[in-house]
Amino acid sequence: MLLDILKKNKLSVTDGRKKILELFLNSDGALAHADIEAKTGEMFDRVTVYRTLQTFVEKGIIHLIPTTDNSVLYALCKDNCEAGHHHDNHVHFICDECNKTICLEEVTIPQVKLPQGFVPKHSEMVVSGVCDDCK
Amino acid sequence: MLLDILKKNKLSVTDGRKKILELFLNSDGALAHADIEAKTGEMFDRVTVYRTLQTFVEKGIIHLIPTTDNSVLYALCKDNCEAGHHHDNHVHFICDECNKTICLEEVTIPQVKLPQGFVPKHSEMVVSGVCDDCK
DNA sequence: GTAACTGCAAAATATTTGCATCCTT
DNA sequence: AAGGATGCAAATATTTTGCAGTTAC
Numbered sequence: 001m002l003l004d005i006l007k008k009n010k011l012s013v014t015d016g017r018k019k020i021l022e023l024f025l026n027s028d029g030a031l032a033h034a035d036i037e038a039k040t041g042e043m044f045d046r047v048t049v050y051r052t053l054q055t056f057v058e059k060g061i062i063h064l065i066p067t068t069d070n071s072v073l074y075a076l077c078k079d080n081c082e083a084g085h086h087h088d089n090h091v092h093f094i095c096d097e098c099n100k101t102i103c104l105e106e107v108t109i110p111q112v113k114l115p116q117g118f119v120p121k122h123s124e125m126v127v128s129g130v131c132d133d134c135k
Numbered sequence: 136m137l138l139d140i141l142k143k144n145k146l147s148v149t150d151g152r153k154k155i156l157e158l159f160l161n162s163d164g165a166l167a168h169a170d171i172e173a174k175t176g177e178m179f180d181r182v183t184v185y186r187t188l189q190t191f192v193e194k195g196i197i198h199l200i201p202t203t204d205n206s207v208l209y210a211l212c213k214d215n216c217e218a219g220h221h222h223d224n225h226v227h228f229i230c231d232e233c234n235k236t237i238c239l240e241e242v243t244i245p246q247v248k249l250p251q252g253f254v255p256k257h258s259e260m261v262v263s264g265v266c267d268d269c270k
Numbered sequence: 271g272t273a274a275c276t277g278c279a280a281a282a283t284a285t286t287t288g289c290a291t292c293c294t295t
Numbered sequence: 296a297a298g299g300a301t302g303c304a305a306a307t308a309t310t311t312t313g314c315a316g317t318t319a320c
Contacts, residue, residue: 011274012273012274012275012318012319012320013319013320014274014275014276014318014319016275016276017275033309033310044276044277045276045277045278046277046309046310047276047277047278047310047311047312048275048276048277050309050310050311051275051276052275064203064204065203066201066202066203066259066261067201067202067203068199068200068201068202068207068259069199069207070205070206070207070284070285070309071205072203072204072205091247091249093249093253096256104249104250104253106250107247107248107249107250109247109260110245110247112226112242112244112245112260112262113242114226114228114239114242114262115239115241115242115267116267117266117267117270118228118239118262118264118265118266118267118270119264119265119270120262120263120264121231121263121264121265122262122263122264123260123261123262123263124201124203124260124261124262124263125244125247125258125259125260125261126201126258126259126260127247127249127253127255127257127258127259128255128256128257128258128259129253129254129255129256129257130253130254130256131252131253132250132251132252132253135252135253135254146299147293147294147295147298147299147300148294148295149293149294149299149300149301150293151300151301152300168284168285169284179301179302180301180302180303181284181285182285182286182287182301182302182303183300183301183302185284185285185286186300186301187300190300205284205309205310
């Protein structure tokens with residue numbers, strides 16, 4: 001699974017990529033750069049983490065989640081994501097209690113009617129509140 | 136108008152606040168810290184801009200717009216926004232061409248049905264594509 | 271062997287904090 | 296006059312870049 005993903009995307013298999021991808025596969029929610037750094041400790045250079053995340057985003061292995069603070073959140077894309085063409089049009093949920101960000105794969109972002117002249121290409125939706133675990 | 140907003144929020148009227156609020160009132164879209172710094176030049180210290188924006192957010196004069204990069208975008212709240220209780224549940228549009236972020240006041244964020252156990256408090260929706268000016 | 275990846279150092283950028291001074295009320 | 300707001304300096308934090316050494320294929 002892990003190796004498949006890397007190979008399918010023509011990425012050489014390195015310790016850093018394996019470890020970071022594993023973190024995403026084992027996480028139900030989104031991860032920030034800081035989360036990954038915390039969970040990998042001294043294993044890799046901070047720069048490597050930045051570059052690995054960037055590579056994963058470019059290849060469409062992970063996608064970005066919008067936030068209102070100046071942070072960057074990443075979450076795993078599902079199988080049908082490909083480079084440059086993501087199908088991650090699901091709603092993201094941020095829990096105010098535990099602060100986790102969760103991909104609600106089964107909740108599709110609804111279409112909205114835009115004013116005259118606006119052409120939509122991509123939509124993002126973030127709902128915050130209390131998650132199932134914290135309620 | 137400008138003074139009313141500051142007074143209504145019990146903020147002392149200073150040059151910085153007047154100027155920055157004026158920028159928002161005259162802007163159809165969202166502004167980043169950098170935009171404001173660029174438009175005010177050497178007028179105020181960078182720190183003052185940070186603190187002013189933070190104050191405006193706390194008072195509910197402006198609100199944050201979610202982004203996928205590590206930037207922070209601010210937009211003016213409409214009249215019925217109050218501290219801690221925003222009514223800014225409208226869709227934001229980011230134009231891929233001119234890169235402007237526009238508040239679509241008239242487009243309300245639709246409700247979505249969440250999985251069992253999730254309690255929604257607040258929703259954000261960002262649509263990107265091509266805006267009316269750039270098409 | 272070669273291209274790609276990593277670590278290190280350093281630069282560039284962004285944000286926060288403390289404190290003395292100045293301005294608004 | 297008093298409290299709040301600002302500017303400055305400096306500390307932190309974050310992200311990017313270049314390059315030399317190492318690793319995957």
